[in-house]
Amino acid sequence: MKNPAQASMRPAHSLPVRIMHWVNVYALCCMLFGGWEIYNASPDLPFLFPQWATLGGWLGGALAWHLSAMWLLVINGAAYVLYGIFSGHFKRDLPPPSPKAFLRDMWAAVCLRLPHKTGHYNAVQRLLYGGVICILVIEVLTGLSIWKPVQFGGLVSLFGGFVLARNIHLAMMILIVGFIVVHLALVAIVPRTLVSMFKSVPSDPQEANDA
Amino acid sequence: MLEKRRKPVITPDDIRADLDRFSRRAFLRGSLSLGGLAMLTGCNLSTDSGVDAALKAILRFDDKIQAKLFDPARLAQTYPASAITEPFRFNAYYPDWQVRGVPDDWRLEVAGQVTDKKAWTLDALQSLPQESQITRHICIEGWSQVGQWRGVPLAVFLRKIGADTRAKYVKFTCFDDYTTSIDMASALHPQTILALEFVGKPLTPEWGAPVRLRIPTKLGFKSAKNLRAIEVTNSFAGGYWENQGYDWFAGV
Numbered sequence A: 001m002k003n004p005a006q007a008s009m010r011p012a013h014s015l016p017v018r019i020m021h022w023v024n025v026y027a028l029c030c031m032l033f034g035g036w037e038i039y040n041a042s043p044d045l046p047f048l049f050p051q052w053a054t055l056g057g058w059l060g061g062a063l064a065w066h067l068s069a070m071w072l073l074v075i076n077g078a079a080y081v082l083y084g085i086f087s088g089h090f091k092r093d094l095p096p097p098s099p100k101a102f103l104r105d106m107w108a109a110v111c112l113r114l115p116h117k118t119g120h121y122n123a124v125q126r127l128l129y130g131g132v133i134c135i136l137v138i139e140v141l142t143g144l145s146i147w148k149p150v151q152f153g154g155l156v157s158l159f160g161g162f163v164l165a166r167n168i169h170l171a172m173m174i175l176i177v178g179f180i181v182v183h184l185a186l187v188a189i190v191p192r193t194l195v196s197m198f199k200s201v202p203s204d205p206q207e208a209n210d211a
Numbered sequence B: 001m002l003e004k005r006r007k008p009v010i011t012p013d014d015i016r017a018d019l020d021r022f023s024r025r026a027f028l029r030g031s032l033s034l035g036g037l038a039m040l041t042g043c044n045l046s047t048d049s050g051v052d053a054a055l056k057a058i059l060r061f062d063d064k065i066q067a068k069l070f071d072p073a074r075l076a077q078t079y080p081a082s083a084i085t086e087p088f089r090f091n092a093y094y095p096d097w098q099v100r101g102v103p104d105d106w107r108l109e110v111a112g113q114v115t116d117k118k119a120w121t122l123d124a125l126q127s128l129p130q131e132s133q134i135t136r137h138i139c140i141e142g143w144s145q146v147g148q149w150r151g152v153p154l155a156v157f158l159r160k161i162g163a164d165t166r167a168k169y170v171k172f173t174c175f176d177d178y179t180t181s182i183d184m185a186s187a188l189h190p191q192t193i194l195a196l197e198f199v200g201k202p203l204t205p206e207w208g209a210p211v212r213l214r215i216p217t218k219l220g221f222k223s224a225k226n227l228r229a230i231e232v233t234n235s236f237a238g239g240y241w242e243n244q245g246y247d248w249f250a251g252v
């Protein structure tokens, strides 16, 4: 948005983005906590997730949650991606940052000098959000591969076979957890962003410095 | 793994563990956990039965989607002999020391909507056409391994006994008290076989002697071992794990 006056009229986050963000949080929690119980049935890494952090109580219950919440996650995620593309939200708010902009903002963040403008994402945020969206797409595709390795045989070979697809599914889960940790830390540093994810808050005006 | 922890031998501890694990309550909401609490709050579902019913309804919906995704002509990937997993992992709903030997008077019984209900001896089964496959056995727990099985295609057997292939289900009963059932479309799939051999040798009891189902288009728990009876039926038959909450279709 070039015109600051106009920019300040729109809310920091549109209503659809706010709704879909919180639906996604719920669906992803079901997937993660259920997924950890499924992982525990046949752990590939030398650790188990503690029982208190799991969902479903046993393998069958966890699978019921995982295979139920997947519909919510995928439908909500697809709606978000379509909205992001057709409303211009992705183009306006989430363009992939240039390496220069990313280094500049990352350095500013490390020095704790990165100002936060409500309704505008800095380059670090844009890389994080764009990254986690891509990771979630891979997570869904590897999930489909290990759910139906025979029926979706082509997809499975794209990921190098059933065993590798399952390992990628696990690795992406770890990256998603990593994102959540960083994401929550950033929200904790600038708590007023949390308010803007719930109710309509006007955007700060934006200078055009975000290449 | 899960199976190994549960034994049919009954001690008070076992009963308690089983009840805790498989009570309706466990299926619904699991133990009191962070995940469980968060999801229940998020759902705003206040009763166990509400969550339970919702999950079961979605599982039935999943079964329908799975049946639609199932392509009767699509084959499971096959592997070279060098890919066979060695040693192959034993798995059942009981530990390996409880494997049961084949009863002396064993016959494969046939029931339901079939014209010829005569029971089959192992010799008679061996005289039918045989197919061999090297396929991946995928467990619902997530692990998988490649094995070789040889036996009678179930479609050949069903035709031989004059089964009504328009019936909905084929049910399998085992002499180790295990049961399962599959849809007719999957039963007629060319890679669904009544296996008599495992990795080039006649089945031994731990691998399902004398006859087991081998169905590479479904999760491992559908490949029932130690068969005693096959029934062609229109009434939904469930199964040992299915009745506890595993999804019934279990296609891969």
Ligand code: HEM
Pocket: A012, A013, A017, A021, A024, A025, A028, A093, A118, A119, A120, A121, A125, A129, A132, A133, A176, A179, A180, A183, A184, A187, A193, A194, A195, A196, A197
């Ligand atoms: C309780 C957990 C969470 C909280 C409190 C939270 C909070 C927030 C807040 C406050 C923003 C706006 C940031 C700003 O205005 O600068 C945001 C944006 C975002 N969050 Fe979260 N979040 C949570 C979980 C998640 C999860 C699990 C994901 C996905 C893995 C996620 C993905 C995103 C994305 C992609 C955006 C950008 C949305 C857009 O503008 O299209 N968040 N989150």
